[in-house]
Amino acid sequence: MAAPSAVLLSEWTKIRSVRSTIWTLVLSFLVTVALGAIICLVFNNTWNSLSSHDQATFDPTATGFAGMQLGQLALIVFGVLVIASEYSTGMIRTSLAAVPQRSAFYTSKVAVAGGLALVVSMATSFVVFFLGQSLLGSHKASIGDPGVLRAIVGAGLYSTLLVLLCVGAAAMLRSPMLGLGILMPFFFLVSPILSAVPKVKSVAHYFPDQAGQQIVRVVPNTDETLSYGPWGGLGIMALWVLAALIGGYVVLRQRDA
Known part of the structure; x- marks a missing residue:
């Protein structure tokens, strides 16, 4: 039986x-x-052209994190490649031959991917906040303002959970092309579109990305009413992640490499 530290080191070396x-x-x-x-920068330079309603509901913290929408594209690719690339190259056979205990192999891969994502995501969150607020001028938020630190830390946790969700999904799909072909359209087309359709947006609010991203909001959105708060939304996303990771492990354990 391979030592846990050795398995973790091997997964870190692979990544x-x-x-x-x-x-x-x-x-x-x-x-x-x-x-x-x-x-x-654009909001700061066009502030006077905003309506009174937009100025009153302006969320400087969430505005700074607007780049997450596009940045999560790379995180999805990372989460999928961490495990699915081993199936496409056939390396999964070598990995499982070296670590026959599939639970140890899977847990180590999830731990290394999640740990690396957490470090990068937290660093990104704090850099995004301080740089973005410095460019907002007098309209900026301070880290000591109510809810701001929660949003910064929550943004890092959201990105980490997104990576873990993709790891679990890719473990079930066992193919980089299939994983990206399903996850990309879901997060960039299906989820945003359905969340804007009146008859189904109440359901779409429980999608992992829609629920998880509520953690970065400091000023409540008066145009919609949610049954959960920022941490509740992140909790909903965590349940999606747990389901994906369990599904990935079940597939890994029951199917041949």
């Missing part, structure tokens, strides 16, 4: 030795920070 996985995290950081900074 850092594959350039595509590392670059997805770097790209996520750059896109989220750059887009958030641009949007904050």
Whole structure:
């Protein structure tokens, strides 16, 4: 039986030795920070042209995190490649031969991917906040304001949960193309579209991304009423993640490599 520390080290070595996985995290950081900074700068320069309603409901913290919408694209790719790439290359057979205990193999992969995502996501969140608020001028929020620190930390947790959700889904689908072909349209087409359709948006609010992203809001959205708060939304997303990870493990355990 392989030692847990050795399995963790092997999974860490796999991730850092594959350039595509590392670059997805770097790209996520750059896109989220750059887009958030641009949007904050635009709001600051066009503030006087906003309506009184838009000014009254302006959320400087959530505005800084607007780049997450595009930055999560790279996180989805990272989460899928972490495990599905082993199936596409056939490396999964070697991995399971070296670590026959599939629970140890899967747990280590999830732990390393989640830990790396957490470090990068938290760093991204704090950089995004301080850079974005510096560009908002007098309209900025301070980290000591009510709900702001929760939003910053929550943004990092949201991104980490997104990665873990994709890891679990990719473990069930066992293919990078299939994983990306399902997850990309869901997060960038299906979920946003359904959340804007009046008759089904009450259901779409319980999708993992729609619920989880409520954690970054500090100023409540008066145009919609939710049955859960910021932490409740993140909890809903965590349940989706748990279901995906359990599903991934069941498939890994029951099916041949």
